[in-house]
Amino acid sequence: MASKIHLFRKSAMEAGTPGKYYINPSEKLMSKAPDWTAVEHEDYIETRTNRAAFNKDIIVFMKRYCNQAVDDCENKDDEFSYILNMDFLNVMEMKAEMKDGITKLYYPKIKGEENKKKRKNVAGVHQAAEFQGGCFGF
Numbered sequence: 001m002a003s004k005i006h007l008f009r010k011s012a013m014e015a016g017t018p019g020k021y022y023i024n025p026s027e028k029l030m031s032k033a034p035d036w037t038a039v040e041h042e043d044y045i046e047t048r049t050n051r052a053a054f055n056k057d058i059i060v061f062m063k064r065y066c067n068q069a070v071d072d073c074e075n076k077d078d079e080f081s082y083i084l085n086m087d088f089l090n091v092m093e094m095k096a097e098m099k100d101g102i103t104k105l106y107y108p109k110i111k112g113e114e115n116k117k118k119r120k121n122v123a124g125v126h127q128a129a130e131f132q133g134g135c136f137g138f
Contacts (some may be wrong), residue, residue, distance in 0.1 A: 005088055007040045021111075022089055023047070024071040029060065032080065036060070045089060045107045047082070052101045054080070062105075 006012035009024035014043045022045050023038055030036075046097035049060055061081035084091050089107040097104040 005039060009083075009085075019087075022085055022107075023082055026079055028078060031079045034123055036080075038082075045109065047105045047107075049103045050101060051103060075136070084135075087117070094132055 002015045003020055004015070006015060006017070006021045007023060009018070009021040012018055016114075017112035025036075025038070032046055032053065035050040037048050040049075054060070058080055061079055063081060063083045076091070082105060090110050091107060092109050095106040
């Protein structure tokens with residue numbers, strides 16, 4: 001039986017499977033709950049950011065990283081940031097919705113066989129995006 005993929009890296013580490021997680025939020029970002037949340041659904045992970053709760057100068061960084069088992073990309077606890085594990089999330093097909101100061105991002109999960117095909121020729125890729133005032137870019 002395959003081991004469970006956890007929503008957060010912290011819970012994956014506690015379970016003894018440190019590479020099997022969807023998202024790795026910084027402690028500073030987690031301190032903003034419930035103004036920043038992540039919810040696991042059957043086919044996707046949803047993040048929500050209430051921009052009104054953040055200072056207008058605060059940037060929430062989203063970092064993408066492939067091949068998490070090889071290495072983890074840097075997640076500074078003094079930043080409002082989170083890392084998406086592209087071994088399990090299809091970040092290239094993410095969708096966004098912005099309404100009434102709430103930014104919702106939807107990251108589709110990668111299924112077992114689809115994961116093998118997508119990652120066949122990928123070696124650790126790190127990219128970052130930033131979200132500020134309801135806008136984001138890659």
